[in-house]
Amino acid sequence: MPVQARLAAAWTSFMFLYIYIDYFHLHKPGVIDDLRAGAVGLDYDITPTVLTIFVAVVAIPALMVMLSMTLPARVNRATNLVVATLYIPVSMFNAVGESWDWAFFYGLSIGVEVLLLAFILRSAWTWPRRTASPATLAASLHSEPLRAPQQA
Numbered sequence: 001m002p003v004q005a006r007l008a009a010a011w012t013s014f015m016f017l018y019i020y021i022d023y024f025h026l027h028k029p030g031v032i033d034d035l036r037a038g039a040v041g042l043d044y045d046i047t048p049t050v051l052t053i054f055v056a057v058v059a060i061p062a063l064m065v066m067l068s069m070t071l072p073a074r075v076n077r078a079t080n081l082v083v084a085t086l087y088i089p090v091s092m093f094n095a096v097g098e099s100w101d102w103a104f105f106y107g108l109s110i111g112v113e114v115l116l117l118a119f120i121l122r123s124a125w126t127w128p129r130r131t132a133s134p135a136t137l138a139a140s141l142h143s144e145p146l147r148a149p150q151q152a
Contacts, residue, residue, distance in 0.1 A: 003127050007068035007080055007120060014087075014116045015061050021094070021109045028102070057090060073127065080124035084117045091117065 025031060038046050064083055071079060091113040095106040 003073075003123055004069050004076065006123050007076070008065050010116050010120045010123065011061055011064040011068055014113060014120075015058075015065065017109070017113055017116070018058065018061065021113075024105075061087065077124045077127045080120055084120040084124070088114055088117055 040046050091110050
């Protein structure tokens with residue numbers, strides 16, 4: 001499987017997990033009441049700036065799905081290394097200020113996120129320096145070797 005496809009699949013998995021964790025967090029007692037009162041997280045007021053930061057935090061991994069499939073290899077590799085590295089502390093920040101009652105929920109969710117980011121880092125880090133030409137790649141997709149056309 002091409003590295004680009006593995007990276008896009010990992011970012012897609014990361015996004016599903018990221019969004020579902022936010023959704024499941026809404027089931028935590030008191031969260032909806034805090035949102036209705038205009039506060040989020042560590043008692044931050046819900047403002048346009050906070051919501052813009054939330055959009056950026058979710059939009060970057062979402063864009064990485066597309067960028068992983070479309071960027072040239074060298075830029076793709078560097079971009080994945082930088083973004084995945086930056087998202088490890090972002091993922092861990094989600095547990096800041098949470099009580100120990102929720103340690104398993106946050107530990108499991110952050111653990112899986114970090115494992116996906118580690119997979120992205122490993123895939124980008126070990127990206128082959130030279131890739132096969134499109135002709136070689138197309139030929140390898142067929143089970144039979146290419147044959148020269150027969151002369152009549």
